[in-house]
Amino acid sequence: MPKVVAEGIKKTLGGVLTLQEINIEVEEHAIVGILGPSGCGKSTLFNIIAGLMRPDQGNVYIEGAAVTGNAGLASYMRQKDLLLPNLNVLDNVSIPLVLKGMPKKKARLEAEQHLSTFGLQGFENYYPSQLSGGMRQRAALLRTYLYASGIWLLDEPFASLDAITKRKMHTWLIQVLGQFQPTVLFITHDVDEALYLCDKIYVLSECPTVVKLEVEVPFSRPHHSHTIVDPAYGPVRDTIMDALSI
C-alpha cells in the first residue's frame, strides 16, 4: 500500500483554478520529487497534503486512511528556515517535542543527540541570525525530523542557498535520508536536483495544474556525484525538459 496518496485534488484559489486534477502516489521510504514552473500551485498542493488547507475536490490518504484536512500527520519544511529569532538552535529544534507535551529539559536532551548528524554540534547556543544559510536549513530539517511523522514534505528547502552549499546539502541529505528512511515529497524547480535526489518525479504543468509526466528515475540509490555521467541521465533529463517545455 502506498504511504501517501493524493487523489483527484482540485483547488480554486481566489477565483483562479489552481489545481485542476492532481493524482500522486508515494511508496513508503520513497523520495518523490514534485517539479513544476513557479506559480503552478506546488505549495498549495503541499498545504493540502499537510492538512492545512482543504481541497475543493479529492482526498488525501496516509497509509490508506482518508486524512483530508487533518493537520499534524506530516512534517513540513519550507524554503524559509522559519526558525524563531528569539530562541537558540537547540530550543528551536526542540519545538516539535515541546509542542507534543515533552518537558523542555527532556526535549533539549533528546534534540541534543541529533546535533552532530545535522552538523550543528557546538552551535546549540547560537541564535539563528548568527548561523549561515546552510546551517539554518539543517536546523530546520532537524526540527522537521524531530516532529517524527515519518513523512517529510520538503518545499524547496535549498532554493535560497548558493550553488556550492546546495550541492553539499544534497550529499548530506542523501546520507541523512539513508539513515532515517523517511517517506519524502520534495518540491523543486531544479531538474538536476530532482534527478539527483528522487526515486520518482512528477512534472506539473502550468496553471491550471495537472500532472504532465510521471518518471521513475532509473539510477539505483544511493546516488552519488557521478550520477550525471550515467548514460541513462541524458534521456531522462530530456524527457523532463520536454514536459516542462524548456
Next chain:
Amino acid sequence: MRRKLTSIANGAVPLGFVVLLLVTWEYLVRWKAVQEWILPGPVLIARTLAGNLPLILKHTQTTLMECLAGFALAIVLSFILAFVMDEVPLLRRALYPLLIASQTVPIISVAPLFIIWFGYGIMPKIIVVILVCFFPIALSLLGGLAAVDREYLELFRSMKATRLDIFRMVKLPLALPSFFSGLKIAASYSVMGAIIGEWLGAKAGLGMYMTVAQRSFQVDRVFAAILTITALSAALFALVALIERLVIPWNRLTEWRDS
C-alpha cells in the same frame, strides 16, 4: 581603534555645540541684552535647581508615580485589546477605525473633564497618561502581531500547535521589537501626559510646581522644572531601552550582522 576614535569625535561634535550654545546664552544674559526675569541664564537656572532640589524632587516623585501607574495600566490595556483584536478579526475590523479616530481628539481638550469627574487627586492625571500612552503601545503591538510571517503560523499549525501556543511562542516574541518601539515613544510621552493633567489643577507634581512658579513670574523656577521634566522623560526612555536590551537580546544580534 580608529572606529573608537571616530565614535568619540561623533559624540564630541554635538556636545561641543551644546556648550557653545549655553555659553552664548549666558553671555547674552550677563550683558543685559535680555532681562533676567524674562530669560535667566543657564548658571542662574542651575543654581535655582540646586537650591530647590528637595522641593523639586518631592514633586518629581508625584509626577513619576502618575507616569509609572498610567504607563503600566496602558501596557496592560494594550495587551488585552491587542490580543482580542488579533484573535477575533471581526473585532479588529470594528475597533481599528475607532482606535485611529480616537486619536484625533486632542487629549488636552478632554483632560478638564477628568478633573470635573475625578477631582484634583492623582486619578485624573493617571487617566491622561493612560490615554497618551495607550495609542502608541496598542498600535505598535497590533502592528507587530499582524506583521508575523504567515508561514510561521502555517508551520506551527502543521505541528499541531494550539492557538495559545502560537500566540505565546510565535506571535508575541516576533511582535516584541515593534512593541518596544511603541513603548519607547509612550515612555517619553507619559511625562507630558502627567504634566498636562497637573497643569489643570493638582495638589502636587512638577506641573503644579510649574504653574505656581509661572504665576509668580519666577522664570528661573519654570526653567528648572522644564529641565527636570526633560530629564525625567529621558530617564524613562532610557529605562525602557534598557529593559528592551534585557528582554530581546537576540534583536540586537541581527543589528550587529546588518551593520
